[in-house]
Amino acid sequence: MTRIFLSPPHISGRERDLVDQVFESNYLAPAGDMLVQFERDVADYTGFAHGVAVSSGTAALHLALRLAGVSQGDEVWTSSMTFIGGVSPITYLGATPVFFDLTPASWTIDCDLLEEALEAAAKSNTLPKAIVPTDLYGQACDHARLNELGTRFGVLIISDSAEALGAMQNNVHTGSGAHIAILSFNGNKIITTSGGGMLLSDDGMIADEARKLSTQAREKAPHYEHKVIGYNYRMSNLCAAIGVGQLEQLEDKIARRREIFAIYQRKLSRHPGLDFMPEPNDRRSTRWLTCLTIDPDQSALSTEELQEICTEADIEVRPLWKPMHLQPVFKEMGCRFVGPGHCEHLFETGLCLPSGSGLTDAEQDRVIETISGKL
Ligand SMILES: *Cc1c(COP(=O)(O)O)cnc(C)c1O
Numbered sequence: 393m394t395r396i397f398l399s400p401p402h403i404s405g406r407e408r409d410l411v412d413q414v415f416e417s418n419y420l421a422p423a424g425d426m427l428v429q430f431e432r433d434v435a436d437y438t439g440f441a442h443g444v445a446v447s448s449g450t451a452a453l454h455l456a457l458r459l460a461g462v463s464q465g466d467e468v469w470t471s472s473m474t475f476i477g478g479v480s481p482i483t484y485l486g487a488t489p490v491f492f493d494l495t496p497a498s499w500t501i502d503c504d505l506l507e508e509a510l511e512a513a514a515k516s517n518t519l520p521k522a523i524v525p526t527d528l529y530g531q532a533c534d535h536a537r538l539n540e541l542g543t544r545f546g547v548l549i550i551s552d553s554a555e556a557l558g559a560m561q562n563n564v565h566t567g568s569g570a571h572i573a574i575l576s577f578n579g580n581k582i583i584t585t586s587g588g589g590m591l592l593s594d595d596g597m598i599a600d601e602a603r604k605l606s607t608q609a610r611e612k613a614p615h616y617e618h619k620v621i622g623y624n625y626r627m628s629n630l631c632a633a634i635g636v637g638q639l640e641q642l643e644d645k646i647a648r649r650r651e652i653f654a655i656y657q658r659k660l661s662r663h664p665g666l667d668f669m670p671e672p673n674d675r676r677s678t679r680w681l682t683c684l685t686i687d688p689d690q691s692a693l694s695t696e697e698l699q700e701i702c703t704e705a706d707i708e709v710r711p712l713w714k715p716m717h718l719q720p721v722f723k724e725m726g727c728r729f730v731g732p733g734h735c736e737h738l739f740e741t742g743l744c745l746p747s748g749s750g751l752t753d754a755e756q757d758r759v760i761e762t763i764s765g766k767l
Contacts, residue, residue: 396759398708399580399681402645402750407637414633422607424629430636431590437639438557438565440573440592442599445627445635446606449554449576449589454481455602455625456572456591457522460548462487466521469509470552471501472715473735474526477576478552479716483725487521491717493731498672499683499738500533501525503541505731510545522548522571527556528713529669529744530582530649530680532566539569550574554589557582558646560676572598577631582645582680582749583638585631645749646678652747652756653679659760660684663767665691683712685741692767695741705762712742 414426431443446452462468464486470479472491482489492509495502506523513519523542525533535551542549551567553559554576559566567573577588591602604610609622627635657668665687671677686695693701695711702709715736716722717729746759 393706395706396708396746396755397748398710398744398746399748400750401579401584402748405637405641407634410633410637411630414630419629422626422628426633426636427627427629430632433636433639434590435592438592439568441594442596444591444599444602444606445632446589446591446625447627448587449574449578450477450481451625452574452589452591453478453552454484455605456550456574457481457485458605459598459601460522460550460571462521468522468524469520470524471526472717472729473528473713473738474552474716475713478524478526478554489722489727490520491727491729493733494735496734497670498531499528499669500531502731503534503537507541509730510541514545519545519547522550524550524552526552527559527566529683530556530559530678531671532556532559532561532675535561535566535569555581555680556678558642558678562674567592577635582678583635583642585627585635588627588631588635648749649679649747652751653682655756656682656745656760660763663691679747681744681747683742683744685738686743687741695743698763699743701766702762707759707762708746710744712738712744714739
């Protein structure tokens with residue numbers, strides 16, 4: 393029996409041919425036609441005017457925060473339930489993260505909490521420099537409301553859409569209207585470049601600056617001239633070629649992940665105590681990962697027990713993200729947490745199931761039978 397992974401890369405289109413084209417052109421460099429095309433394709437797909445491809449989602453967020461003017465001593469408000477790559481760039485710039493709870497209705501940042509906190513901060517003149525809402529597990533935040541809050545309080549919104557390429561709210565791509573949005577093309581995301589990320593913005597100046605900062609901040613001169621410090625963050629043309637091929641299949645991958653979710657939900661919901669991640673009426677989640685919670689009072693097995701059973705059967709499952717306000721590194725920094733702690737409850741009871749778009753029916757049956765057999 394072979395191991396079933398959580399969300400492995402799924403290559404099924406023109407990726408190899410496109411990579412071969414790069415070899416033929418000899419543009420094995422962080423420049424070239426594929427890079428230009430990948431940026432254009434992702435921008436067109438998401439509806440943003442500009443895309444800047446970089447080496448990771450973390451790098452994209454670092455650039456985004458720097459371009460939003462985040463610096464030493466600033467606060468950046470963000471979701472507590474997220475991956476560390478969505479938070480560490482805040483600290484790279486010497487700013488302090490403040491962590492917000494999510495709403496159980498969508499598992500994304502609670503905008504009521506945010507509004508209350510913004511009102512209080514406006515009165516005491518302690519508004520954050522930026523807000524980084526996380527589109528969790530393929531689900532768009534309530535960006536319509538976030539954009540309204542950002543405008544009303546004069547705070548920039550930087551959408552961490554790393555997990556949610558293709559997610560929609562009211563048929564508009566997630567992150568639309570934000571100052572900047574970022575994506576990840578890490579190996580486990582819905583499409584991959586084997587590692588990579590992108591910064592999206594409607595502002596051409598932001599895109600130009602991001603491109604410059606990602607390539608060592610060279611000034612326009614025949615020699616190497618520098619007025620500010622930049623980074624070596626640009627995506628390789630070779631990786632971009634994989635991305636061009638992957639993006640062509642994105643809608644199929646979303647359809648398949650949604651189907652996988654629906655099958656798990658249909659076949660496992662009959663067991664008492666199992667609940668699946670909700671999807672509000674105005675959203676289309678990509679169902680990047682199928683997430684469920686297990687109520688220990690109702691279910692025959694706890695989350696840990698189920699996890700052990702799957703691990704023994706060579707099936708990779710994972711707990712949900714451990715909230716950032718519970719992480720030792722942020723506790724030590726004394727970072728604030730705002731909210732009643734819904735995300736703590738999800739962390740204690742939640743599990744992600746194998747969800748890759750390349751998962752076969754037989755593999756999914758094996759996962760379902762392994763779980764059902766013990767419940
Ligand atoms: C994956 C991810 C990132 C970081 O992306 P990398 O490409 O791995 O650097 C940031 N935020 C969230 C929410 C993510 O899931």
